[in-house]
Amino acid sequence: MSSRSVVPEVLQEVVRYYDRNNIVDRVAKRAENAKYWLAKASSLAAEEKQLKSKLHPSVCKVLSPKRIVLWREMLKAYNYHDLGVVDELFNGTKLTGNIQPCGLWPAKFSPSTVTEEGLSSIARRDRPLVQHSAIISEDEEVNSSVWQQTLEEVQSGLAEGPFDLEVIPSTSPISRRFGIRQNGKIRCVDDFTGSSVNGSIQTHETPRPHTLDIVGGLLSLCMGCLDSKSGWQGRVFDLKSAYRQCAISPASIPFSYIGVFDPKDRKVKAFRLVAFPFGSIAAVHAFLRIAASLWFLGLKVFNVLWTNYFDDFVTVCPEQESKSVASSIHCLFSLLGWKFADSGSKSTTIRRHLSSIRRPCEPC
Secondary structure (H helix, E strand, O other): OOHHHHOOHHHHHHHHHHHHOOHHHHHHHHHHHHHHHHHHHHHOHHHHHHHHOOOOHHHHHHHOOOOHHHHHHHHHHOOOOOOHHHHHHHHOEOOOEEOOOOOOOOEEEEOOOOOHHHHHHHHHHHHHHHOOOOOOOOOHHHHHHHHHHHHHHHHOOOEEEEEOHHHOOOOOOEEEEEEEEEOOEEEEEEEOOOOOOHHHEEEEEOOOOOOHHHHHHHHHHHHHHOOOOOEEEEEEEEEOOHHHHOEEOHHHHHHOEEEEEEOOOOEEEEEEEOEOOOOOHHHHHHHHHHHHHHHHHHHHHHOOOEEEEOOEEEEEEEHHHHHHHHHHHHHHHHHHOOOEEOOOHHHOEEEEEHHHOOOOOOOO
């Protein structure tokens, strides 16, 4: 199987667009589309405000920066096949139950192992264990960091609390939050498997983000079809705190509690999450579905050569076109209200002459 065959057809279309149009035309088209959608955003402002007024307060806390009406209009304009993704974001994602297929990924049925009623029974059974060492780390720095990060989420409107465990309904599972050291930082993880909340999820598809084989296939296409005399540049665009930019459905309030160790009072306290937890199966499915729509718009609106792996978007382009591509991606994310990293390691560029790695291959 050719490495090119794994590249989605909609991405191959952009490679062919590059082959047919010169850099001047490509840059001009991006500028034209940016101007059009900026004007469209302005004209839809009143409708955006009206739509936001219908949001549940907890969902509105998370989605207030998003331009949902504009996003829907953009997806419709380019005939995106999964318009249900708009409702997924607008209504908030349920942490339990059946996840309907969206047609983006290969079919694979995974049944739930527990009902919501069963979750309530498990919650009552496990509540006495919540106070114990499963949540408490032997590393005091980890305990302090996890507690402080959780309080910061409260201040940002992404969580509510802290609450004493006694005030949380005994039928509500409390998923433990713990910290792991990763790349010199302490990252919070929410264990929705240990609380059995993930066990209540039933899925019909298996998500497939773009792994390195897609990136390799894209590079192979570029080497075979496009001008390789000039230098090319690669860059990663990273959504900031990506999961925290999406909301939990109000219907999942009883299943959204986490337990966090308070290093000062030396006991576990509860918080209710408003934004996606990092550790929920439902959140993974929903976020990848949303990210796929952003990737699609980057292709269609701005003809960007890029792939999507969770919250990372990997781009390649001729070096002299890099400012146009970067500005277009900034425009897309900013227009739709998504926070992204525009500095730091994730925004580092990688330059390479394709001619130095060119190999014979069939034309587009």
